[in-house]
Amino acid sequence: MKAIVLEAADKPLVYKEVDKPTLQPGEALVKIKAAALNRRDYWITVGKYAGIKYPTILGSDGAGIVVAVGNDADKHLLDKEVIIDPASGWGDDPNVQSDNFKILGLPVDGTFAEYIKIPVENLYTKPAHLNWEQAAAIPLAALTTYRALFFKGKAVKGSKVLITGVGSGTGAIALQLAVAAGCQVFVTSGSGDKLDKAKHLGAAAGVNYKAQDWAEQLAQLAGGFDVIIDSALGHGFSKLIDLCNPGCRIVFFGGTAGNIPELDGRVIFWKQIQILGTTMGNPDDFKGMLKMVNEHKIIPVIDEVFPLSEANAAIKKMENSAQFGKIVLSV
Structure with missing residues (x-):
């Protein structure tokens, strides 16, 4: 599959062929239709973020279609249109995340790719009033x-x-x-x-x-x-x-x-x-946010959509803070 890979700090992102993820029980393979940039992605590309590893596939935001699952119990998810909660490992305390808290896109490979594997509990039904680019712009922000x-x-x-x-x-x-x-x-x-x-x-x-x-x-x-x-x-x-x-x-x-x-x-x-x-949010926050987006038919503002292969141009625009709203990659 094709993906955007960060191979070193202060180096251009590389659009290249990488191995498609293999699934474990409780995971789903999502064919990404669109992914969105966050300021976090920019800071990682210039080496100013904690815990950076190379190589890594960036991207916390994404929306797509479930094309495979890791066990039979999750087959009901096949062909489902989903958006991804990029936060995992929050823990039991609603006031603060646990030591196991992670954000998709570092250290775990992210959404700037044709496919991504995701724990099934992080998948939510895509709001019906949003197109792929709009849905991808929702999660992290x-x-x-x-x-x-x-x-x-x-x-x-x-x-x-x-x-x-x-x-x-x-x-x-x-x-x-x-x-x-x-x-x-x-x-x-x-x-x-x-x-x-x-x-x-x-x-x-x-x-x-x-x-x-x-x-x-x-x-x-x-x-x-x-x-x-x-x-x-x-x-x-x-x-x-x-x-x-x-x-x-x-x-x-x-x-x-x-x-x-x-x-x-x-x-x-x-x-x-x-x-x-505050940092990100827990699953209850995500559910509450998504309920509000659906009830009020909120459509996120998208500044510009770039093809996945032009991720460097998208990052450059974010560096200059030239956008109003989200910058999105179409996969």
């Missing part, structure tokens, strides 16, 4: 932001929510999930065009974080926020504290702009602000 918004952030109908960096795959789907839940959503982006697109998706307003007074603009527009979803951290994170309503939850799952800067702890304890980290 929607799982992460669903947990951030509703498990950690406790967003409810009427909550005033801020989503920073709305142009990313996680930012766009977080906006869609929050709007579907009846939240009043504000956003930031470094692009006026992306802010306009966010308003079309239901954002109440947005500001350009490149403006010197972006935080002051948000304060004038919204007053304050009950939930803030961030994936950048960096120097601008300190300004989020001043935008918090009493009891606000700031939830973050990335650090593309650096670490958390020095913060005014007095404001944090007096306003009873919570700063919460």
Whole structure:
């Protein structure tokens, strides 16, 4: 089968022939129809991710058709159209993942291939209202932001929510999930065009974080926020504290702009602000996310679709942060 293989750090991805996976009981072979990129894939390609091994097939997101199973008990899955939960080994504690937690695409070979073997418990029926590319764009970003918004952030109908960096795959789907839940959503982006697109998706307003007074603009527009979803951290994170309503939850799952800067702890304890980290999600989070996608007929935003063989061009576009929404590979 053909696959996209990372053979060394800072080297182009290689489109090559590799062995088709062999199945163990409890596994299924999925013929991938589409796979989606995440920022994680980019960091792995430049060697800035923990536990990198070579060679490896990247890709956490995927959708396809079950073409083989490892034992007769799973034959009912044959020919089923599925999307893949990329998280496994969460464990029994809903609050934190276990030491056995893994994400598809490293260390386990991922979805940037014609076929992939997956534990059957990680397969879910593809939402009928989505095409292959849209279905592939759902899993990692929607799982992460669903947990951030509703498990950690406790967003409810009427909550005033801020989503920073709305142009990313996680930012766009977080906006869609929050709007579907009846939240009043504000956003930031470094692009006026992306802010306009966010308003079309239901954002109440947005500001350009490149403006010197972006935080002051948000304060004038919204007053304050009950939930803030961030994936950048960096120097601008300190300004989020001043935008918090009493009891606000700031939830973050990335650090593309650096670490958390020095913060005014007095404001944090007096306003009873919570700063919460989150990573991916457990099976219950995935089921809840998928239920919401189906009930509200949410269609993820896709920026561009590349053929599998052009994965390097797709990674390059992600490196430049030129996209609004998800970048997808058609297999």
